[in-house]
Amino acid sequence: MASLAPAMTSSSHDALHADVKSTPGLASGGAAAGDDILVVDGDSTLSLGPDSLLLTRSTPTKPKRTCGFGPTKPTSNAKSIPLYNVLWAELTSPTTLTIDYADQTAPKKLRVANLTLSVQDDHADAARRWTDNLLERAYGPAKLRKRAKVLVNPHAGPGGADKLWDHEAKPIFEAARMALDVVRTKYSGEAIEIAQGVDIDAFDTIVACSGDGLPHEIFNGLGKRPDARRALGKLAVSHIPCGSGNAMSCNLYGTHRASFAALAIVKGVSAPLDLVSITQGDNRILSFLSQALGTVAESDLATEHLRWMGGARFTYGFLVRLFKKKVYPCDIAVKVEIEDKDGVKEHYKRVRSYHSLHALANGNGNGNASGNGHGNGSSNSLKPKVEEADSGSSVAATSSASNDEGLPPLEYGTVKDKLPEGWELVSYDNMGNFYCGNMAYMAPDANFFSAACANDGLIDLICIDGDVSPATSINLLLSVESGKFFDNPHVSYRKIKAFRITPRNQEDGYISIDGERVPFEPFQAEVHRGLGTVISKSGGFQAPGPRDWDSVTMADRLLA
Numbered sequence: 001m002a003s004l005a006p007a008m009t010s011s012s013h014d015a016l017h018a019d020v021k022s023t024p025g026l027a028s029g030g031a032a033a034g035d036d037i038l039v040v041d042g043d044s045t046l047s048l049g050p051d052s053l054l055l056t057r058s059t060p061t062k063p064k065r066t067c068g069f070g071p072t073k074p075t076s077n078a079k080s081i082p083l084y085n086v087l088w089a090e091l092t093s094p095t096t097l098t099i100d101y102a103d104q105t106a107p108k109k110l111r112v113a114n115l116t117l118s119v120q121d122d123h124a125d126a127a128r129r130w131t132d133n134l135l136e137r138a139y140g141p142a143k144l145r146k147r148a149k150v151l152v153n154p155h156a157g158p159g160g161a162d163k164l165w166d167h168e169a170k171p172i173f174e175a176a177r178m179a180l181d182v183v184r185t186k187y188s189g190e191a192i193e194i195a196q197g198v199d200i201d202a203f204d205t206i207v208a209c210s211g212d213g214l215p216h217e218i219f220n221g222l223g224k225r226p227d228a229r230r231a232l233g234k235l236a237v238s239h240i241p242c243g244s245g246n247a248m249s250c251n252l253y254g255t256h257r258a259s260f261a262a263l264a265i266v267k268g269v270s271a272p273l274d275l276v277s278i279t280q281g282d283n284r285i286l287s288f289l290s291q292a293l294g295t296v297a298e299s300d301l302a303t304e305h306l307r308w309m310g311g312a313r314f315t316y317g318f319l320v321r322l323f324k325k326k327v328y329p330c331d332i333a334v335k336v337e338i339e340d341k342d343g344v345k346e347h348y349k350r351v352r353s354y355h356s357l358h359a360l361a362n363g364n365g366n367g368n369a370s371g372n373g374h375g376n377g378s379s380n381s382l383k384p385k386v387e388e389a390d391s392g393s394s395v396a397a398t399s400s401a402s403n404d405e406g407l408p409p410l411e412y413g414t415v416k417d418k419l420p421e422g423w424e425l426v427s428y429d430n431m432g433n434f435y436c437g438n439m440a441y442m443a444p445d446a447n448f449f450s451a452a453c454a455n456d457g458l459i460d461l462i463c464i465d466g467d468v469s470p471a472t473s474i475n476l477l478l479s480v481e482s483g484k485f486f487d488n489p490h491v492s493y494r495k496i497k498a499f500r501i502t503p504r505n506q507e508d509g510y511i512s513i514d515g516e517r518v519p520f521e522p523f524q525a526e527v528h529r530g531l532g533t534v535i536s537k538s539g540g541f542q543a544p545g546p547r548d549w550d551s552v553t554m555a556d557r558l559l560a
């Protein structure tokens with residue numbers, strides 16, 4: 001019989017005799033291309049369902065004895081493996097079929113397991129075709145055997161990135177037969193240099209095993225190249241979560257667990273991601289995640305000495321500050337695109353509906369389409385209005401003739417220039433939080449920017465007054481986890497294209513760009529639609545969106 005066991009114990013596998021079953025509609029004695037069923041060991045079968053691979057043993061396995069206590073337990077004759085979990089399959093000899101897959105052995109961990117079956121030698125060709133069919137279905141639009149440059153930050157988060165890479169991510173990548181080039185970073189900033197010099201044609205993805213600091217460095221390294229636009233568009237950045245926040249992985253893979261993220265990278269597709277140019281003094285850097293000034297920035301950056309607390313250090317820092325009712329006076333000038341929350345929800349609905357309809361139009365109901373998120377699909381009638389409205393400012397639109405050049409020009413100049421026309425300048429004496437997000441989750445269970453879209457050319461701006469009562473602040477913090485934050489009346493939520501912020505009456509303080517501290521000086525930001533590329537599980541973000549965004553009929557969607 002076939003044995004299903006972790007790879008480490010493969011020596012215990014029983015050999016199987018495999019044959020190709022004649023089933024109605026299939027050629028007798030051989031599996032024609034597209035065949036779904038392979039017969040093993042005479043009567044056992046391996047069948048390909050729409051979502052899973054099913055091994056059914058014909059001979060019932062003997063029930064297990066229970067030493068006389070209670071009734072004997074019947075042993076199941078079938079084993080189902082989700083196709084999403086299938087990593088690799090091949091005939092390792094003309095008579096041996098091996099299938100590697102990610103097995104969920106614990107709620108927080110996947111482990112590589114394999115299935116070894118013998119194939120009758122006169123049916124090797126048919127078994128090979130069946131194997132190709134299996135891999136095609138298991139990978140869908142995802143590229144097989146991605147080539148990865150892997151950067152491991154041994155000092156990420158609470159520590160342990162080496163272990164997470166070695167024990168949770170690497171085995172999954174290796175089982176998927178990915179080509180790996182692994183580097184352990186030795187000092188801060190090395191990932192910038194590596195990304196600056198990497199051969200972008202030699203790899204499909206550059207994987208950060210780290211917190212969100214290494215992806216920030218990687219985007220910036222790619223952005224410093226003379227061929228920045230091509231590099232950012234070609235080499236997809238991906239993330240194995242090893243830090244304390246791990247926002248990138250939460251947004252793109254819906255998990256902050258290393259082995260689940262590794263599987264999502266294996267099965268993920270390249271997708272464009274908006275990136276934000278930040279100018280401060282004479283510098284220009286890229287931001288992929290967030291820009292913050294106020295309680296949130298300080299709670300993160302001023303608690304570095306409490307790293308041992310893991311994710312709890314942020315909550316601790318936040319509570320300490322909110323009881324002080326700290327305010328951060330500043331001048332803010334914003335290029336607003338969508339002013340009110342209903343408009344933001346409507347926009348989110350349009351983008352999501354476009355992506356799901358686009359996926360359906362491509363015959364990919366699970367939304368796992370490679371075009372998903374690029375907004376450049378063929379079905380023009382389904383395009384959301386925002387994408388058309390934004391096309392003038394998209395990087396693709398402004399740079400198609402010059403793809404090998406550096407970063408796109410700044411549409412609104414730098415922080416040192418005169419304030420652009422049409423920007424609304426407001427002075428705030430009581431700002432508590434100026435928080436701008438390019439992704440939804442800022443950490444697990446911290447879906448601050450629930451209306452964020454990966455590739456809409458807009459960033460989401462949250463402003464909260466600092467002089468609200470501590471009870472209101474605590475309620476606000478709790479509402480993030482419960483999903484009610486977006487609708488809280490104390491939260492101002494807008495979609496914007498650019499902003500400039502100038503702190504006032506404070507000698508020093510904290511400004512966070514993607515969780516990294518930058519000088520406490522005025523800075524300006526503008527978004528570039530789809531400038532970066534990431535590996536994503538389904539082409540966009542995994543966040544659920546603002547509450548009730550989807551209370552809309554199919555007709556609404558089609559008319560949106």
Ligand SMILES: Nc1ncnc2c1ncn2[C@@H]1O[C@H](COP(=O)(O)OP(=O)(O)OP(=O)(O)O)[C@@H](O)[C@H]1O
Pocket residue numbers: 153154155156157158185186187188189190209210211212213214217242243244245246515
């Ligand atoms: N070998 C190293 N020694 C010291 N610093 C390093 C090294 N390698 C990378 N770094 C720096 O560590 C910084 C933080 O990296 P990373 O995001 O991986 O972890 P983190 O900030 O601890 O994550 P989190 O914020 O989620 O806790 C990066 O800015 C990077 O420059």
